[in-house]
Amino acid sequence: MSKEPDRLFAQPLAQVPDFAFNEDVVRVFPDMIKRSVPGYPTIVENLGVLAAQFAQPNSVLYDLGASLGAVTQALRRHVRTDGCRVIAVDNSAAMVERCREYLNGQDSMFQELLPVEVIEGDILALQFQPASVVALNFTLQFIAPDQRTALLGRIRQSLLPGGALILSEKLRFNDAKEHALLTDLHIAFKRANGYSELEIAQKRSAIENVMKPDSLEEHRERLLAAGFSKVVPWFQCLNFASLIALP
Numbered sequence: 752m753s754k755e756p757d758r759l760f761a762q763p764l765a766q767v768p769d770f771a772f773n774e775d776v777v778r779v780f781p782d783m784i785k786r787s788v789p790g791y792p793t794i795v796e797n798l799g800v801l802a803a804q805f806a807q808p809n810s811v812l813y814d815l816g817a818s819l820g821a822v823t824q825a826l827r828r829h830v831r832t833d834g835c836r837v838i839a840v841d842n843s844a845a846m847v848e849r850c851r852e853y854l855n856g857q858d859s860m861f862q863e864l865l866p867v868e869v870i871e872g873d874i875l876a877l878q879f880q881p882a883s884v885v886a887l888n889f890t891l892q893f894i895a896p897d898q899r900t901a902l903l904g905r906i907r908q909s910l911l912p913g914g915a916l917i918l919s920e921k922l923r924f925n926d927a928k929e930h931a932l933l934t935d936l937h938i939a940f941k942r943a944n945g946y947s948e949l950e951i952a953q954k955r956s957a958i959e960n961v962m963k964p965d966s967l968e969e970h971r972e973r974l975l976a977a978g979f980s981k982v983v984p985w986f987q988c989l990n991f992a993s994l995i996a997l998p
């Protein structure tokens with residue numbers, strides 16, 4: 752994994768461009784996501800543990816918006832079910848290129864890993880195969896809000912009995928005080944991880960047009976509308992949460 756520290760927003764920018772998953776972000780992404788998302792390492796590792804409980808023999812496990820494949824690597828560390836394979840999808844060419852390198856590295860260090868295919872493509876255009884596990888780890892928040900229900904509906908249709916969708920997202924809160932408190936605590940988390948006030952402010956304006964979080968209630972209602980039968984939150988750290996949705 753690249754150990755390059757994230758200083759992308761350290762210098763004052765005359766105009767802060769919209770956040771994009773380009774080569775500059777790829778270079779610092781492991782550091783950026785760990786220092787920005789409270790609970791990220793716990794979520795990723797336990798996503799593998801959860802997936803092992805839902806994986807069905809001879810099925811596909813999807814990692815949608817895989818970035819550098821951290822979830823795919825966790826799936827391959829934990830899932831031992833016969834005949835499973837992982838399909839990782841991301842529409843950033845820069846992410847996909849580096850993701851393939853990291854997965855080759857994992858292949859060369861461990862034996863008997865699940866086979867994996869990395870697809871450069873839009874998850875909105877994907878033809879889903881019968882799947883037992885679908886991970887959307889901090890990806891749905893980057894999908895246009897009016898496309899989210901249809902995507903979740905297609906995922907629901909592809910899920911096999913006994914399978915699950917695992918959905919991790921940044922949350923907003925309908926209660927203004929709760930929203931302000933958890934936003935302030937998230938900023939304190941970033942500060943404690945070495946980000947300056949300038950970095951925090953510039954990153955916020957870079958992501959505000961491209962990343963649109965929903966509330967837990969909106970997620971629950973949308974998942975039920977998409978045909979899921981049960982929504983179970985299994986993790987929350989400040990304003991970041993992860994849910995299990997059952998078909």
Ligand SMILES: Nc1ncnc2c1ncn2[C@@H]1O[C@H](C[S@+](CC[C@H]([NH3+])C(=O)[O-])CC(=O)[O-])[C@@H](O)[C@H]1O
Nearest residue numbers: 772816817818821841842843873874888889890893
């Ligand atoms: N329509 C789309 N189709 C495919 N990929 C997309 C699309 N839109 C965005 N992406 C991709 O979704 C990923 C979101 S990051 C996921 C972290 C990862 N899951 C992790 O567990 O490390 C979350 C974050 O950075 O906060 C990026 O790589 C985008 O290119």
Ligand SMILES: O=C(O)C(=O)Cc1ccccc1
Nearest residue numbers: 783784787788921954958962
């Ligand atoms: O940095 C933030 O405030 C976030 O909400 C999370 C994030 C992490 C990595 C890329 C984009 C957003």
